[in-house]
Amino acid sequence: MEKRIYLDNAATTKTAPEVVEAMLPYFTEHYGNPSSIYGFAAANKEVITGCREKIAGILGAKTEEIYFTAGGSESDNWALVAAAEAYAAKGKHIITSRIEHHAILHTCEYLEKRGYEVTYLDVDEAGFIDLEQLRAAIREDTILISIMFANNEIGTIQPVEQIGQIAHEHGVLFHTDGVQAFGQVPICVDEMHIDMLSASGHKFNGPKGIGFLYIRKGVKIRSFIHGGAQERKRRAGTENVPGIVGIGAAAERAARTMEERTAREREVRDYMISRIEKEIPYCRLNGDRTMRLPNNVNFSFRFVEGESLLIRLDRKGICASSGSACTSGSLDPSHVLLAIGLPHEIAHGSLRMTLSEETTKExxxxxxxxxxxxxQIQREMSPLYEDFIKKEKSRS
Structure with a gap:
């Protein structure tokens, strides 16, 4: 069998065997529509409620505050668009950051075309927003702050609790894209003053095509998909029962294994970072060194072209990425790396490696x-590197 080391777990994870096992009966045996009134089908409604309870318990939320969606992008879109519409009478100003996932940034662009004003906060070289800049950006007509919990490219974890506190001090809703964070770091929505949180099952060993949006009770938010009365009349469409069972099992597994699993990931992450910094010159670690996701390693290598690097790694059985999977077809450098201050030529030579619990030191x-x-091969082919080395030698 060809060697394969999978280091793109921020893009998607392998569905855990116990999750698949939990889902299978709901494809072939318990296949009834939960909205039907006869017992065979109605039993699935109780199963859905049980999965809601599992996720709510992990977040410190109420069962009725969890709404199932098709994934993180839908949850982000729903949170922004429906909240913007519901609170338009108060104002049309939204605050976000320049390093959000495109599910947030493109939704903000959509809202701007419809008369909303969006403030995009800058970040520092580690990827953190400035809390004082956030405070200064809040206005009388600000209705929503949306700042991601942890960045999907560089792994930086934002000071979410402080952001939520600032939002609530000013009577503003706080949404966080928790797609990369859920299952990787502890989250308590009450302690962190979170009003809405997005998550996606396939990021924590669950199936694709299923996610959830946490909506704090009392938050005014309109339906995003119109039709039937599913999800307490807020999200129409026949429930994806196998997917819901899968995300429930994956969430339970992620919570149960989090401490031990992330400790292993941190150990291998730090070992890899240390070796790269010691043994590969002219590299830069992107993201904060300590406040970062347990499994995230992101480096920029000078005089290296990222796409060629990925192709050569693939030939050796190594799966990695240059940034978000959602923009992998783009030739432009990552907006995240540009936002933290990297010039284009260095941002183009970046590599994101995201580990799993199965990744070993070997x-x-x-x-x-x-x-x-x-x-080394790529740099030897680069005239820029050759010129750089000549200049370095002349200085010495």
Whole structure:
């Protein structure tokens, strides 16, 4: 079997065997529509409620505050668009950051075309927003602040509790895109003053095509998909019962294994970061060194072209990415890397590696050894690198 080391878990994760096992009966045995009144089908409504309870318990939320969606992008769109419409009488000003996922940024662009004003907060070189800039940006007509919990590219974890506190001090709703954070770091919606939170099952060993939106009780938010009365009349469409069972099982698994699993990921992450920094010159770690997701390694390598690097890694059986999977077809450098101050030529030479609990130090060694070889080859082909080395030698 060809060697494969999968280091793109921020893009998607392998569905856990116990999750698949939990889902299977709901494709072939318990296939009834939960909205039907006869017992065979209605039993699935209780199953859905049980999955809601599991997720609510993990977040410290109420069962009725969890709404199932088709994934993180739908949850983000719903939170922004429906909240903007519901609170338009108060104002049409929204605050977000420049490093959000495109599910947020493109939704903000959509709202701007419909008369809303959006303030995009800058971030520092580690990817943190400035809390004082946030305070200064809040106006009388501000209705929503949406700042992601943890960045999907560089892994930086925002000071979510302080952001939520500032929002609530000013009577503003706070939404956070928790797609990368849920299952990786502890989240308590009450302690963190979160009004809405988006998550996606396939980011924490659940199935694709299922996510949820936490909506705090009392938040005015309109329906996003219109039709039937599912999800307490807020999200129409026949429930994806197998998917809901899957995300419930995956959430339960993620919570149960979090402490041990993320400790292993941090150990391998830090080992990999240390080896790269010591053994590959002219590199830069992107994102904060400590306040970062347990499994995230993101580097920029000078005099290296990112797409070629990915292709060469793929030939060695290593799966990684240059940034968000949602923009993998773009030739433009990552908006996140540009926002933290990287020039275009360095941002183009970036590599994101996101580990799983199965990633070992032996895997890390194989990857770093491959990186050293490939980067040396690419740099030897680069006239810019040749000129740089000549200048360095002349200085010494």
């Amino acid at each position: 895997d890390a060694d194989y990857v770093v050894d491959a990186l050293k070889e490939i980067i």
